[in-house]
Amino acid sequence: MAERMFVQGNEAVGWGALYAGCDGFFGYPITPQNEVTQWFASEFPKRGKVFLQSQSEVGSINMLYGGAAAGFRVMTSTSSPGWGLMQETISHCVAAELPCIIVLVQRGGPGAGSIRHAQMDYISVTRGGGQGGYKNIVLAPASVQEIHDLVQLAFYLADKYRNPTIVLADGILGQVSESVDVKTIDFGPLNEKDWALRGIGKQKDGKCRLINSAAGVLPVPPYPNYISWLRHMDEKYKQMEADELRYETYKAEDAELILIAYGYTARVSKETVNMARLQGLKVGLIRPITAWPFPYDIIREKAIQGCKFLVVVDSLGLLIEDVKIAVESRADVGLVSILDRHLPTDGGMIMPGRVFEEVKRLI
Amino acid sequence: MKNDENTRKKELVCGNPRIWKDPPGAMMYCSGCQHPVIHRIISEVLEEMDIYEEAICILGVGCHAFIQVSWSIDTLSCAHGRALDSATAIKRLNPDAIVFTVQGDGDCLAIGAGAFIGAMTRGERITTIMYNNTNYGTTGGQLAPTTLIGQKTTTTPLGRNPKLEGYPVRAAELAADFEGTVYSARGSVNSPANYKRAKKYIKKAFQKQIDGLGYSFVEVLSACPPNWHLSPVDCIKRIEEEIIPEFPLSEIKG
Amino acid sequence: MEEKFGSRNDVIMAGLGGMGVLSAGKILSLAALKKYRYVSWLPSYGVEKRGGLCECTVIFSNEEIASPIIDRAQSLIIFEGSQLKAFEPRILSGGIILAESSGMEDGREARDYKIIEVPGLEIAVSMGMGQINNLILLGSYVGVTDAVPPELIEEELEIRYKTRKEVLKRNQEAFRRGIELGRTVEG
Numbered sequence: 175m176a177e178r179m180f181v182q183g184n185e186a187v188g189w190g191a192l193y194a195g196c197d198g199f200f201g202y203p204i205t206p207q208n209e210v211t212q213w214f215a216s217e218f219p220k221r222g223k224v225f226l227q228s229q230s231e232v233g234s235i236n237m238l239y240g241g242a243a244a245g246f247r248v249m250t251s252t253s254s255p256g257w258g259l260m261q262e263t264i265s266h267c268v269a270a271e272l273p274c275i276i277v278l279v280q281r282g283g284p285g286a287g288s289i290r291h292a293q294m295d296y297i298s299v300t301r302g303g304g305q306g307g308y309k310n311i312v313l314a315p316a317s318v319q320e321i322h323d324l325v326q327l328a329f330y331l332a333d334k335y336r337n338p339t340i341v342l343a344d345g346i347l348g349q350v351s352e353s354v355d356v357k358t359i360d361f362g363p364l365n366e367k368d369w370a371l372r373g374i375g376k377q378k379d380g381k382c383r384l385i386n387s388a389a390g391v392l393p394v395p396p397y398p399n400y401i402s403w404l405r406h407m408d409e410k411y412k413q414m415e416a417d418e419l420r421y422e423t424y425k426a427e428d429a430e431l432i433l434i435a436y437g438y439t440a441r442v443s444k445e446t447v448n449m450a451r452l453q454g455l456k457v458g459l460i461r462p463i464t465a466w467p468f469p470y471d472i473i474r475e476k477a478i479q480g481c482k483f484l485v486v487v488d489s490l491g492l493l494i495e496d497v498k499i500a501v502e503s504r505a506d507v508g509l510v511s512i513l514d515r516h517l518p519t520d521g522g523m524i525m526p527g528r529v530f531e532e533v534k535r536l537i
Numbered sequence: 538m539k540n541d542e543n544t545r546k547k548e549l550v551c552g553n554p555r556i557w558k559d560p561p562g563a564m565m566y567c568s569g570c571q572h573p574v575i576h577r578i579i580s581e582v583l584e585e586m587d588i589y590e591e592a593i594c595i596l597g598v599g600c601h602a603f604i605q606v607s608w609s610i611d612t613l614s615c616a617h618g619r620a621l622d623s624a625t626a627i628k629r630l631n632p633d634a635i636v637f638t639v640q641g642d643g644d645c646l647a648i649g650a651g652a653f654i655g656a657m658t659r660g661e662r663i664t665t666i667m668y669n670n671t672n673y674g675t676t677g678g679q680l681a682p683t684t685l686i687g688q689k690t691t692t693t694p695l696g697r698n699p700k701l702e703g704y705p706v707r708a709a710e711l712a713a714d715f716e717g718t719v720y721s722a723r724g725s726v727n728s729p730a731n732y733k734r735a736k737k738y739i740k741k742a743f744q745k746q747i748d749g750l751g752y753s754f755v756e757v758l759s760a761c762p763p764n765w766h767l768s769p770v771d772c773i774k775r776i777e778e779e780i781i782p783e784f785p786l787s788e789i790k791g
Numbered sequence: 792m793e794e795k796f797g798s799r800n801d802v803i804m805a806g807l808g809g810m811g812v813l814s815a816g817k818i819l820s821l822a823a824l825k826k827y828r829y830v831s832w833l834p835s836y837g838v839e840k841r842g843g844l845c846e847c848t849v850i851f852s853n854e855e856i857a858s859p860i861i862d863r864a865q866s867l868i869i870f871e872g873s874q875l876k877a878f879e880p881r882i883l884s885g886g887i888i889l890a891e892s893s894g895m896e897d898g899r900e901a902r903d904y905k906i907i908e909v910p911g912l913e914i915a916v917s918m919g920m921g922q923i924n925n926l927i928l929l930g931s932y933v934g935v936t937d938a939v940p941p942e943l944i945e946e947e948l949e950i951r952y953k954t955r956k957e958v959l960k961r962n963q964e965a966f967r968r969g970i971e972l973g974r975t976v977e978g
Binding site: 200224233236239240241243248262263371372374381382383384385386387392 | 589590591592593595603605606608609610611612613614615616619622623624625626627629630631634635651652654655658659
Binding site: 441 | 837844
């Protein structure tokens with residue numbers, strides 16, 4: 175039974191996690207996602223679940239490494255500077271095949287940048303930002319409902335692939351409150367975590383478990399050497415690419431110009447599509463729900479059909495690189511970027527009206 | 538692992554600890570290295586206290602971490618310096634487990650200083666055994682926080698100069714200063730008598746965890762013949778004559 | 792209002808930190824949730840808790856809300872008269888601006904929208920408490936637009952100030968004064 179609630183985006187992270195059966199949250203304060211940490215601090219202990227404020231984001235992610243290794247559903251949340259700090263151990267989590275969730279509420283960068291919304295971490299999120307080149311499924315919600323839903327999906331996918339999953343939000347989505355159906359979403363059965371560390375007394379076969387992130391130094395069964403292990407990882411990434419692609423198309427069937435956006439700018443773009451359609455302009459939207467794997471094929475298909483594209487993103491570009499890869503020089507790709515905000519301050523936003531101006535110019 | 542008490546006791550009289558694999562596989566240590574000796578003490582303690590079935594070991598990065606392929610208790614090998622963060626989460630999520638970290642002095646005191654301070658600040662109910670060989674053994678004998686004044690390492694070729702590299706860190710004393718730490722001691726394995734004392738310290742440290750009192754810490758001095766450029770016998774001499782005077786053996790707290 | 796814009800209402804509220812802009816928006820949102828399928832509340836404010844620019848956009852609708860961010864709204868509530876000029880471009884044609892009259896500058900000419908000046912601060916002060924102006928302005932908005940039934944807002948106030956009866960009473964009175972003001976203007 176769903177409960178209709180009015181929930182802030184940051185708090186929806188908590189409700190999603192709770193309904194996904196999250197066991198522990200480990201986090202460090204950082205704006206603009208402090209409500210996430212505060213939500214867990216007030217809601218988790220009274221339900222017998224673990225909340226811990228770490229000594230740094232480095233601490234948080236290494237707590238996830240431990241909690242996940244012990245077989246628990248664990249997560250953290252941070253903003254862009256904290257995301258930077260976590261890269262090392264996200265890479266270790268991938269290597270040790272430890273499922274965990276990292277929610278990234280993006281803010282302006284680089285450096286300390288601003289404490290308010292932006293979408294400037296796209297490349298490090300989708301390419302595996304730490305050492306060694308790896309892949310994480312990246313879920314990009316565009317509404318508070320979707321934050322709640324995708325946090326739950328993230329736990330499922332993390333366990334399914336034994337891999338970290340990233341939920342990529344932004345300061346606007348974190349701060350906005352929207353009406354939400356709060357409920358458990360069932361994604362189907364998962365394998366038991368018989369690889370987890372519990373103490374040999376609790377292992378069904380009585381045998382010890384060893385988890386490490388250095389397959390090239392101390393080979394981990396069943397992979398006899400480094401390359402056989404890398405081959406296994408490669409197959410896993412390919413399976414994620416084949417099976418986990420998600421995107422939304424909105425009025426794209428007959429569109430001559432397609433907007434491409436994720437997160438808050440996807441909402442702004444949807445409004446723009448509605449404005450354009452009211453004036454009879456054939457404009458649509460493709461919204462990646464997984465930023466990795468990226469919906470290259472549908473965009474390429476549209477390019478072949480002769481569509482133009484307009485990327486709407488609150489950064490200097492970044493997302494446009496994936497769109498350019500998809501269209502293979504077949505189509506023009508325009509950009510509405512952070513430079514097009516309605517105010518020159520950190521509080522400026524990309525507004526539907528500004529996007530619409532660009533739509534009218536391009537079509 | 539389900540042998541009865543008598544069998545287990547009998548088997549402990551000689552040979553390797555029961556929780557070591559037979560043969561213990563890649564016990565990849567240099568001649569005269571004392572790390573395996575400390576591994577052995579931990580193993581004996583886990584067996585004698587009958588807590589090895591609940592034990593989860595969290596390893597740092599360094600020579601100490603080679604134990605992971607040799608013993609048969611649940612083990613997690615971590616990012617360099619982060620063992621105490623990972624151990625914290627495991628103990629919080631699974632309070633019934635006996636959670637302990639095995640770390641080197643560089644892992645715990647240099648790159649892992651933040652995690653170390655954090656765990657002690659919170660008084661985590663976990664146990665750390667820190668191996669102190671006054672240098673980075675795995676990477677070729679570089680300066681560590683524990684390197685003695687004047688000691689030559691590959692990154693202090695003229696010897697540690699306090700004006701440039703500061704002073705050795707006395708971890709057991711540092712740990713004892715935290716209210717969250719309920720037990721802190723420094724031992725050595727340079728003689729049979731000290732072996733016994735170190736074992737007693739480690740046993741006490743685990744008991745504090747079982748009693749749920751807070752963080753427990755044992756530093757154990759360890760020889761590193763190839764990087765000290767000394768024979769194993771001379772290493773033991775160096776521990777007695779140079780290192781113990783700088784790092785005195787005792788129970789500092791608890 | 793409801794006929795003109797269908798089953799959707801949107802309003803931008805603007806003022807300075809400490810004036811109760813965000814809480815007025817939140818109260819409206821929670822009340823609207825009982826009547827509308829979709830509600831969004833988007834706050835925007837600076838680092839400072841008091842005195843900085845502060846605004847929120849509230850949208851409630853039975854259709855899915857495409858974007859919580861909009862250039863122009865059907866209604867604006869301006870909590871600080873001097874901000875009217877800056878926010879005028881954000882009203883839709885045919886829309887209504889409710890503006891606090893104190894601080895308002897002269898020389899304005901309404902074009903294709905209506906401006907209603909509300910002497911909220913004066914009334915609030917006469918009622919003994921400047922802080923309740925946000926409820927007077929919210930009441931005026933509800934009185935003018937009938938966007939949500941007033942009793943839903945009152946229910947929300949009761950929940951919000953459950954343990955603080957005095958505060959509840961003052962806020963209820965302020966809200967009711969606002970409703971009266973709004974209705975008078977429209978009539």
